[in-house]
Amino acid sequence: MVVTIPEFAFRWIIPEIIVAVCALAVLLIEVFSGTRNSRRFSAFLALFGACLALYVTLALWNQQEDIFYNLYTIDDFGTFFKVVFLVITALITILSLRYTERGEIPFGEYYALLLFGLLGMMIMVSSNNFITIFVGLEIMSISLYVLCGLLAGNLKSAEASFKYFLLGAFATAFLLYGMAFVYATTGSLDIAEIADYVLSGDFYLTPMFMAGIAFLIAGFGFKTASVPFHMWTPDVYEGAPTPVTAFMATGVKAASFGAFLRVFYTALLPFMEGWSGILWVIAVLTMTVGNITALVQDNVKRMLAYSSIAHAGYILIALVTGDRALSSSVLYYLMAYTFMNIGAFTVVILLGKKGEENTDIEHYAGLAKRYPFLAFCMSIFLLSLAGFPPLAGFMGKFYVFSAAVKAEYYGLAVIGVLNSAVAFYYYLRVMMYMYFRESEMPSEEINLSFAYMLVIVISAWALIHMGIFPRDFLLLARKSVDIFI
Amino acid sequence: MDFSWFKWLMFIVAAALSIVGSLMMVTRRNAIHSALWMIATFIAIAVIYVMQNAQFIAIAQIMVYAGAIMMLILFVIMLVNLEKDSVPERKFSSRKFTGAVITIMLFFEILVIATAYQITGREAVYSASMLERTGNVRVMGSLLYGQYLFPFELASILLLIGIVGAVILAKRKKE
Secondary structure (H helix, E strand, O other): OOOOOOHHHHHHHHHHHHHHHHHHHHHHHHHHOOOHHHHHHHHHHHHHHHHHHHHHHHHOOOOOEEEOOOOEEEOHHHHHHHHHHHHHHHHHHHHHHHHHHHOOOOHHHHHHHHHHHHHHHHHHHOEOEHHHHHHHHHHHHHHHHHHHOOOOOOHHHHHHHHHHHHHHHHHHHHHHHHHHHHHHHHOOOEHHHHHHHHHOOOOOOOHHHHHHHHHHHHHHHHHOOOOOOOOOHHHHHHHOOHHHHHHHHHHHHHHHHHHHHHHHHHHOHHHHHHHHHHHHHHHHHHHHHHHHHHHOOOEHHHHHHHHHHHHHHHHHHHHHHOOOOOOHHHHHHHHHHHHHHHHHHHHHHHHOEOOEOOOEHHHHOOHHHHOHHHHHHHHHHHHHHHOOOOOHHHHHHHHHHHHHHHOOOHHHHHHHHHHHHHHHHHHHHHHHHHHHOOOOOOOOOOOOOHHHHHHHHHHHHHHHHHHHOHHHHHHHHHHHHHHHO | OOOHHHHHHHHHHHHHHHHHHHHHHHHOOOHHHHHHHHHHHHHHHHHHHHHOOOHHHHHHHHHHHHHHHHHHHHHHHHHOOOOOOOOOOOOOOHHHHHHHHHHHHHHHHHHHHHHHOOOOOOOOOOOHHHHHHHOHHHHHHHHHHHHOHHHHHHHHHHHHHHHHHHHHHHHOOOO
16 A cells, blocks of 8 residues: 655645755755854845745645645635745844844854744645644744744843743643544544534534634634733743744734634634634633733833734634634734734834843833934834724724624624724833933934845835725735635 | 453553552652653553554654653753752642642543543544554554655654754853
8 A cells, every 4th residue: 555645746835845945955054154154145045035935935826726635735825824924034034134143143043943933834824634734833833932042141032932832832732632632523634524524414512522622722822822821922022032023923923823714714613603702702801911911011022022912812803703704804914913013023123232122111212303214113013003094903903893893793893992992002102202202311323224124114115005005905815715615 | 262351451550550650750759750650651551552452652652752752851850960859848829729720620621521422433544454454553654654744744844943943052152
């Protein structure tokens, strides 16, 4: 019984192969030469890999193919997410250029792990099977555990890495246990087959299956930083190198939501009544706890960590509805959220200098006088995070809340709107410091290098563009979720 | 000859040993003792695997877990000088109590779920008679290198990341 893989299947995973090969090449370059120029080269190689993979991925749009015995699938949903991840990685690579020098982070390993993390995310969202989802998730998580601890001689960074690793391993165990329970009751690891079997009539709902769903929610809830599985988030986001924090807040969150959406909207959709109630509670808790805790934060990086918890709550609102067509709002939201977060974290990086992160809100005082353009861009990011029209953040929230209203979850929509009103306070507080407070500290020179400004300008432009012309992006998101219908 | 009573006896012994072993493992204050109890638990579980006709997993369990990984754990314990009773005195705290209550509740929930469940009888791809004919390891191998080749290859990247990560974090400058 010899089984062979048909060769032509590999042409569908060329983006993944490019990313993996570039990551390995970066590692090897680091081994054979350690001079400064070659270090620059590894960053550019990572950027080149991400861009090349992006180019190839774009060609996969509109393609639909199950490969490797249904273990992996190429569809618009996966392609959409992959494009988002590749853009995120390209931006993070650019903004890491100076940061890695400042923080004395080993270049080669840093970029290699970043690419490996990207590979894990790409695999996660394109998997049709619990095994591949799990392996992808682990590739992503282990890369990030290490990335968090890369700041040399920084205790907070080490703590972040250790905490994330221990709790992450625990959450992985839950996820795996959930997958095992679902497998035990349905006899299949393929998410489409599970749905078929469940609907075939031979299946009856058992406590074990329900426990499996609960464990899956706990596992994915951890990765998406939802309350009550959010305890790790503030410490890890604060301690990790800031570009890695941006990577976690955008890429990891998007990847986890992608896999979450795919599993729950295909395999587990017949039991919507079962899980949608649980997710309702989690969504409300996540929004409320995230926003209320963010109110009292004086550290901007930590405030952004809590705000990222709150945003996970908004995204969960659309997940609760269980309406497959409306789930496109999740995709739009994640895309908009990516740019506002990367932009905001870039400004956080800019204010820091060697050895000092300067993330305290006092450091933002009087920024508008010294660097008006920087303050203006930061305002765009913060207003977008708060959901101020006409920025992309507003459209994202609008689509999510209108999804809840269309699916007749009025209570949830009201709680969501109230929460985003609360959120205005802490975003505007930073703006208030930037524009109306005089700096009490000696003003420090900010190194406005081209790399940082490029990321900031791209993010700001994307937010304005997506906010004013949301139609094209929404149509793309709609097309992506067509696979569920 | 009927071996069923023997199998039953073996199962009881192995199950009891694994439970006692894991309880002893978490309650010992000496790290080396914990590690040794862990080996006992691993071997008892390997026996249960054999009785389930999963010889490959049983051998892998003994070789990889009871052998290689235990070796590493013992090395680490010796390197960081944990042999002495260095685990601090246990003190009662409300946080620990809540944790214990939640853990016990979760444990009983899983127990109820596992015992209340009856297999629905979905036909498996690899039946026992088929395994008898071709052999366990062979089926496993052809699955790993055939149908599941893709995740298998990905697992190699996963291991590489683990190794690279461990090296970076270990060689970091200390200040």
